[in-house]
Amino acid sequence: MARDIVETNFTDTVAALRPGDPRDPALPVRAGSALTGARCLELFDAQLGSRLLDVAARLLKERGQAFYTIGSAGHESNAAVAAALRPTDPALLHYRSGAFYLTRSAQAGRPPEAGLRDVLLGLTASAEEPIAGGRHKVFGHPELAVIPQTSTIASHLPRAAGVAFAIERARKLGVPSPWPADAIAVCSFGDASANHASALTGLNTAAYAAYQGLPEPVLFVCEDNGIGISVRTPAGWIEAARHPRLAYFQADGFDLVETYEAALRAADHVRRLRRPALLHLRTVRLMGHAGSDVETAYRSRREIAADLARDPLLGTARLLVEAGLLTPEEVLDRYETLRARVLELAGEAAGRPRLTTAEQVMAPLAPRRPELVATEASRGAPEARRGEVFDRPPEWEGPLTLAQAINRTLADAMAADPSILVFGEDVARKGGVYGVTRGLLKRFGAGRVFDTHLDEQAILGLALGAGVSGLLPVPEIQYLAYLHNALDQIRGEASTLRFFSQGAYRNPMVVRVAGYAYQKGFGGHFHNDDSVAALRDIPGVVVASPARPDDAAAMLRTCLAAARADGEVCVFLEPIALYHTRDLLEDGDNGWLAPYPPPSRWAETHVPIGRAREYGDGRDLAIVTFGNGLRMSLRVAVRLTAEGYGVRVLDLRWLSPLPVADLVRAAELTGRVLIADETRRSGGVSESVAMALLDAGFTGRIARVASQDSFVPLGAAADLVLLSEADIEEAARKLLA
Numbered sequence: 001m002a003r004d005i006v007e008t009n010f011t012d013t014v015a016a017l018r019p020g021d022p023r024d025p026a027l028p029v030r031a032g033s034a035l036t037g038a039r040c041l042e043l044f045d046a047q048l049g050s051r052l053l054d055v056a057a058r059l060l061k062e063r064g065q066a067f068y069t070i071g072s073a074g075h076e077s078n079a080a081v082a083a084a085l086r087p088t089d090p091a092l093l094h095y096r097s098g099a100f101y102l103t104r105s106a107q108a109g110r111p112p113e114a115g116l117r118d119v120l121l122g123l124t125a126s127a128e129e130p131i132a133g134g135r136h137k138v139f140g141h142p143e144l145a146v147i148p149q150t151s152t153i154a155s156h157l158p159r160a161a162g163v164a165f166a167i168e169r170a171r172k173l174g175v176p177s178p179w180p181a182d183a184i185a186v187c188s189f190g191d192a193s194a195n196h197a198s199a200l201t202g203l204n205t206a207a208y209a210a211y212q213g214l215p216e217p218v219l220f221v222c223e224d225n226g227i228g229i230s231v232r233t234p235a236g237w238i239e240a241a242r243h244p245r246l247a248y249f250q251a252d253g254f255d256l257v258e259t260y261e262a263a264l265r266a267a268d269h270v271r272r273l274r275r276p277a278l279l280h281l282r283t284v285r286l287m288g289h290a291g292s293d294v295e296t297a298y299r300s301r302r303e304i305a306a307d308l309a310r311d312p313l314l315g316t317a318r319l320l321v322e323a324g325l326l327t328p329e330e331v332l333d334r335y336e337t338l339r340a341r342v343l344e345l346a347g348e349a350a351g352r353p354r355l356t357t358a359e360q361v362m363a364p365l366a367p368r369r370p371e372l373v374a375t376e377a378s379r380g381a382p383e384a385r386r387g388e389v390f391d392r393p394p395e396w397e398g399p400l401t402l403a404q405a406i407n408r409t410l411a412d413a414m415a416a417d418p419s420i421l422v423f424g425e426d427v428a429r430k431g432g433v434y435g436v437t438r439g440l441l442k443r444f445g446a447g448r449v450f451d452t453h454l455d456e457q458a459i460l461g462l463a464l465g466a467g468v469s470g471l472l473p474v475p476e477i478q479y480l481a482y483l484h485n486a487l488d489q490i491r492g493e494a495s496t497l498r499f500f501s502q503g504a505y506r507n508p509m510v511v512r513v514a515g516y517a518y519q520k521g522f523g524g525h526f527h528n529d530d531s532v533a534a535l536r537d538i539p540g541v542v543v544a545s546p547a548r549p550d551d552a553a554a555m556l557r558t559c560l561a562a563a564r565a566d567g568e569v570c571v572f573l574e575p576i577a578l579y580h581t582r583d584l585l586e587d588g589d590n591g592w593l594a595p596y597p598p599p600s601r602w603a604e605t606h607v608p609i610g611r612a613r614e615y616g617d618g619r620d621l622a623i624v625t626f627g628n629g630l631r632m633s634l635r636v637a638v639r640l641t642a643e644g645y646g647v648r649v650l651d652l653r654w655l656s657p658l659p660v661a662d663l664v665r666a667a668e669l670t671g672r673v674l675i676a677d678e679t680r681r682s683g684g685v686s687e688s689v690a691m692a693l694l695d696a697g698f699t700g701r702i703a704r705v706a707s708q709d710s711f712v713p714l715g716a717a718a719d720l721v722l723l724s725e726a727d728i729e730e731a732a733r734k735l736l737a
């Protein structure tokens, strides 16, 4: 393979270096420095290894054997950042942190070639790659505390702040965590990424925690090469725009000694004071942005040449040659020997097996163990861990409203499991806008029930960090509409972790979301969001939609158990309009209340994921519905039944995965299905329900009523666009006629 200018520049420049007098490798590589010659040599090897992986990636790409090449060339001084940390410090890495990864691999005592092999298998998308198993090229390893990151830039910063928070919180609560008690989180990212809302969330969350005196040991590392794809970052921006409450350290990545010393100072600050810091590492970008990028289209030759002259490999080579630790010939020899070996390993990696079936690809998506979940969900506080005493009589309680049932279930779950945290906006002191978390702060304390600052990305980032750290987060999103500006934290982060780590890392969570419409004239669109489309198509995510108090209690137990047992990511959609509803048919009938069972009855009341609930056994019509639609449909069914029609109502209860077997059964028994869907006509739940019936070969009649493709307006005008009881009744009569 022809050598490109980065390679020839390196070898030509090294050849011209003037060797210094030989020196003892045990001594500082430069007078007075913290880096010994021997350690510098080790880091140089990691730097060379990382560079040669980029060379190999080009070769593999040319041969059509690599599928995602984004290199680390120019950023290799991040090896010194790894060296300043411990291999047990949880790391969330930028896609250019290759030398960091190789250094950590060596630090953990793995053979020198192990890290190289990992990366090459990632490039070639081999099923043998140790973290993503051919699903993506990421830096990650279960034994190196490197949590794999997707390619959505900056989306990992909220989680990083969450991991730092969780290191300390798990220790304080005595909950076992994968991270040592004195660990710090490290999180690297690029300079363009530093502008992203999710980056700002991560930095702000850490600063906000520290400002309140909370321990928040996270080291952010901005690898600043001055450009993002083709767009220059204004000179000095990273320093100018840094968060004023984050301790700031900076280093020139050309100089490995300076980088190591700055990283040591920064890491020491974070570890000792348990406070966040930003390490600003100035780098260059060599070999273009990624894959097929042709830099010359948007950068001048002078700019490219200026970066070449600041190749960090040259910086370290010069250091070693001037210190008399290597001659120029020895540097070149080291380069060539490793080059040949890496290319050899690349050839081997290209021949390793790939993923060959959809089953293989999807295996780690959401491996479910329903029996284990049923056992877990039935385990009440009487067998509580850590000797918690349960202070409740063994009889059924209530009857309770939906809000009370959720509150009661949360309290029982928290009493039984000390790893559960409840947090969000206004959930602690106020007890939630609708009182759902009332009393939890008093009972379980501020360590487990707390108000966050006002940022949904931060709330979910805390959950992501807590989830990978041994805790079981139950964050609340105050209104469904507010989930959407943070949705990537579920879509891109939470849902993908098991997939891209083959289950090595999991972020269990139960995200409670108050949602849906029908708030009788209150609030308008943002308090009456009736769209769940953006949640339902995320592979592996469980979407629970309880309508009645007894279902809410059982389903919440199921979600918590599934999160604990299988690392499940669950979104628990609570219909606001039904929180305090008491009646079903007429005032005072208490038809929407339900008794709350004692733990001894939880096994028999268990609701598995993906099982619907049926009301009635009529053979003329099945009304398929959920949420607010259930109450309206039950009222319609009572009227139709009184007229002699055989009507059954099916509450889906789970919007993902849909209870397809129960649905098809109800359809086949009646031959007529009416879908009563309070979400919007386009992209709403009814589309999937109808298609599930068609997919199953159902040949009977299907009709649907849904809300309009509109936002929900203020006041009584809301009723003009929302699914109504009258809509359901009219459509049902038409089907029955």
Ligand SMILES: Cc1ncc(C[n+]2csc(CCOP(=O)(O)OP(=O)(O)O)c2C)c(N)n1
Residues within 6 Å of the ligand: 096, 151, 152, 153, 189, 190, 191, 192, 193, 194, 223, 225, 226, 227, 228, 229, 285, 289
């Ligand atoms: C949220 C998001 N938007 C856009 C992109 C496309 N993208 C990938 S890398 C990149 C530039 C990032 O630049 P920087 O943060 O400076 O990192 P560098 O590549 O320079 O190391 C962009 C825009 C992305 N991956 N994610």
Ligand SMILES: [Mg+2]
Residues within 6 Å of the ligand: 190, 191, 192, 223, 224, 225, 226, 227, 228, 229
């Ligand atoms: Mg950049």
